[in-house]
Amino acid sequence: MIDRLRQQLAAADLPDRLRQLAAGAPAAAPVSLTLDLGKLDSDWLHQLPAKAPFWYRARPQRGEFRLGIGHALQVSSSGGNRFAALDNAFSGLCSDWRHTAGEPPPLAFAGFAFDAANQNPLPNALLAVPAILLENLGGRCRAVLTVPAGRIAQAADEWRQLLAQPARPSHTLLLPAAPQALTERAWTARVNAALRDIAGGKLDKLVLSRSRRVEAAGPFSPALILGQLAEQQPDSLLYAHGQGELCFLGATPERLVRLDNGLAEADALAGTAWSGSLSLAEQKNQHEQSLVVQAVVDALAPLCAAPPQASPATEHPAGHLTHLRSRICGRVASGTTLFDLVRALHPTPAVGGYPSGLAQDWLAAHGEQRNGWYSGGFGIFTAAGDGELSVALRCALLNGRQAELQAGAGIVAGSDPQQELAETEAKLGTLLTALGPAGELDRNGTRD
Structure with missing residues (x-):
């Protein structure tokens, strides 16, 4: 080829x-x-x-x-x-x-x-x-x-x-991880602070992120990691941007917005379930999803020729995790660009909180740090002005032998700090599994 x-x-x-x-x-x-x-x-x-x-x-x-x-x-x-x-x-x-x-x-x-x-x-x-x-x-x-x-x-x-200069993928072994007890306690304290302010009526939802740094015996290979993610999550969107030893990559289940011939489509995705967790039918997950749906509809409405419509929530798989997802569609007004839609939607309550402005202020005041493009966006634009962007989730920032993984959880009234910690662990586990040793890169039918 x-x-x-x-x-x-x-x-x-x-x-x-x-x-x-x-x-x-x-x-x-x-x-x-x-x-x-x-x-x-x-x-x-x-x-x-x-x-x-x-x-x-x-x-x-x-x-x-x-x-x-x-x-x-x-x-x-x-x-x-x-x-x-x-x-x-x-x-x-x-x-x-x-x-x-x-x-x-x-x-x-x-x-x-x-x-x-x-x-x-x-x-x-x-x-x-x-x-x-x-x-x-x-x-x-x-x-x-x-x-x-x-x-x-x-x-x-x-x-x-x-x-003429393709990378030469090679497997590497992860080194023993540093203890996480202190960082877990600090994150749990932030969850409790968020719950106090939610109970006090200051906000309805906050999304708090965690990061974990891991190191390997040799440089990480983006090609091998992306190949692993493709095996794990064939129904997710895989993405990467890199140069040299620096690479930001992941596999996300969430579309931010798509524009195709004047029709805008956005995801409202919230709530997370995995083996042993709360059901997506639980009130906490349903409430979290409803906040995101309403916020996306409200954000799109001023840019649409008619009120945007939301589909009923369905379960959406993402590897070993499952989420609630609704799709919101609307015909945009003449002259509306894809960047107009991005500006209106980002950040959705699925990655920031609700109300959006108050949530961003809270996160800044409480030291929220998100490196790379985690919980930002990644996508494509056509020369005709259409395109699609996804929310950059389930990701890792690679730099030679080091990798930083980030994951978040939505905090609403009724959230349990330990359950939210377990949710972030489940999300981090997606990338940790992909970072480890895998099968040979040259799989049947997928290479020249």
């Missing part, structure tokens, strides 16, 4: 095809050429680069796998206007974007942090058009090659270099 792409990169007519696409475009305009790679069952994990920036997004159960390698164009932002800044920049890119006629529009990837001020260690909000996008949608594979119009002359060489 990759050999086939290399052959097409060496074709004598490639520069001419790019110049024809770019005719009349500004030098900074993205130019995207789509190449058919035929039919093959590939998850692209064997092609994760060793050093270049990459983006990975997959739904294994649907046979949907995407890998972006290198950056043809990128823009970052932070602060209260971060989404508006990215929206304006992306709109400018799309107005000049040239791409192969008759093919699906090319993609940009984006990720952002929970807190608008957090810059540790990833950019707070980043949007990038990959230089090479490898796609497998139901077994049909293609490559989308993108370059600014002013750099066409050197594009083929740069693409070949990006393909």
